[in-house]
Amino acid sequence: MFTKIKAKRFKFLGARLIKTGIAVYVAAFICHWAGLPAAFAVITAIVTLEPTAAASIRKGIKRFPATLIGAALAVTAVSIFGHNAAAYAIAAVFTIYACNLLHLEVGTLVATLTAVAMIPVTEGAYFLSFVERAGTTTIGLAVSAMVNFSILHPRFSELISAKNTRIIDEITTVLEKRTEELCQDKPASKSTRQRFQQLQKNIDRAMDLVYYQREEWKYHRYSAKYIDYFTYENRRLEALERIVYHINSLFMLREVDDTFHYGEKELCVRGFQSIITVLNHPEHHIPKxxxxxxxxxxxxxxxxxxxxxDMISYRYHHQFSKEIIVFYVILSIHDRLEDMEQLHQRHQKKHSLPS
Structure with missing residues (x-):
């Protein structure tokens, strides 16, 4: 019980959460020190903190002019319409339009928030209000980028490794369920399809982590050992992605042909069970x-x-029989398993890991 509580607490106190707290504190501190309202800086610091320093810097370059546009349009709307509903609508609509027109889409959210939040606090001295709000928002942008760049550099390889383990578990579940359905001459059930769709989403999320880590390499140094570990987990993920691609073919089959007799079904079950065993082996060892x-x-x-x-003729309905597709999937996944086994062997040999 204590272990679960501790794990949840650690998850809650993640690096990004800590950096958000630091960015908010620093932005508010600077504004109070300069005698400026902190609300705009704090809001901006929260919504602009990206998963990587590279993303913060790249998007910050576009968010800055977008913020100036939003502030300028807010002041203009107040000067024309006053503090009423029309001012909010005009400021929001024209800010979004201007950001899209100038290809500043990543700054649309911050710019629109700045525009609508400025309206109720803008009085009289419109130019000074513009400078003040633009300044505090800029402080939030700068602080979030600097905190993200200098504190708690993200290390995504461990997250990718954990994702790979989870993906293997999900592949196991999906294969077991789909194999059972095929051998009962049933189409894929709704629950099995939902599990497979979730599996595909997890593959995409893991690929996002790979992208984030590559982005970080532009701004932070990592040890050769860490880079090799990342490369190993990345290639393992690529192999799992191909396996999921092949499994998708099983969901294209509504039902197996009558010609798929008991012996073939039994061979199908043994094939997929053996694949699951190899996948779940820590070293992806393929036995004799x-x-x-x-x-x-x-x-x-x-x-x-x-x-x-006739099954491989060029007529639309007879290129491949359904049982041929099932066996093709088994053979294709086997090729990926060989890749994973060789990948682990090379990684193990390079780092002299114990067997």
């Missing part, structure tokens, strides 16, 4: 029994095509 099973699947795969040549 798996190679023998794959040879049996390969032999049966080519035997079906030789004895049923």
């Amino acid at each position: 029994e798996h190679h023998e099973l794959v040879s049996e699947v390969d032999h049966h795969f080519w035997h079906i095509q030789e004895t049923h040549p």
